[in-house]
Amino acid sequence: MLPANIELQLDKQAIRQYIEKRLDEEVREVFFLIDLKKMSELLCMSERYITDELLHDPRIRICEVRRNRKRWWKYKPLIQAIEEIVSEW
Known part of the structure; x- marks a missing residue:
């Protein structure tokens, strides 16, 4: 018998990239609400750019939740709205 090498x-x-990608996908499924800082991080856009270009769109405003002066956005509908807006650019 020959030894196997x-x-x-x-x-x-x-x-590493594959594992990070899978973890990122799993974490995104857990989000319910995100704030502007997290949105900026996920979209790789500055907070100011998001505020100027995206947040005034009615499709984004539908996803907004406010309490006092704090704002959050519902994650899943927000991502769908952003995909629509970006596809129009």
């Missing part, structure tokens, strides 16, 4: 080469960078 198996070499396995793993791309650690690709594995």
Whole structure:
């Protein structure tokens, strides 16, 4: 019987990216409300740009929830509205 010699080469960078992507997808499913800071982080846009370009759109305003002076947005409808707006650009 011949001894088996198996070499396995793993791309650690690709594995890390895949794991981070899957974790990010799972975390996004957990969000219910997000604030402007988190929206900026997820969209890779500045808070000022989001405020000037997106938040005045009626599709975004529908998703807004206010309490006193704090604002949040419902995550799932917000993402759908942003996809519509961005596809129009």
